Amino acid sequence: MPLEHINITVPDPKASAATLCELFDWHIRWQGEAKNNGFTVHVGDDESYLALYAPSYTLNPEAERYHHVAGLNHVGVVVNDIDAVEAQVIAAGYSRTDREDYEPGLRFYFEGPDGIEFEVVQYD
Template identity: 50%
Template sequence: MAQARLEHTNITVSDPKRTAAWLTEVFGWHIRWQGPAMQTGYTVHVGSADSYVALFSYGGSKPRQEDSYRTIGGLNHIAVFTDDIDAVETRVKAAGFTPVNHADYAPGRRFYFHDQDGIEWEVASHQVAS
């Protein structure tokens, strides 16, 4: 059987252009497409040649009220893999976010941070602790 791969995910954010700006700076991604959304609002696709995050704003969207980890269908976090976790952490801090929950795991390291919309991001690497 042919294996499927994740091509993209679509999340609602307060400002797609602002989120895309820090995603390109922190993760080295590029904007693949941007423009009016299908029904209303605005969308920016940002990522690599193989996959991306679609950043959508309907306009007038409300902040999440519930804890995603306790809500069926809630988005808990988005994980990004890197070969240089220290450099990414430096860029996360420069973007104004606070890395938390650092941990070593077999075979590497990880940390998390929340963006301006409260979306949790995980950064993981197979680099061992120095």
């Protein structure tokens, strides 16, 4: 079964969604009031999305990635033209951390909005 969505807590869902729409050619599927008097934006394509959620209270900083149970390590996004997406990522002010070509495809990583690491993958 395909994955439908992932829900991530961020400080400003609208700003994060705008950036991700620009980088990945996504669209806002839904936005509105959410749990704990918060606000959520669903951003993605027609098949899957990220739910970007902000509660009404002050958020605590993230624990170090890859070092705690149930931590979000990175979000993988499949693209058709990795070079074009990489150029958009760099133009938006983000730095690529790794670019690798191994089975099953070419990939690079970058730390995007809200410190979330993204893995961008193009399959042959």
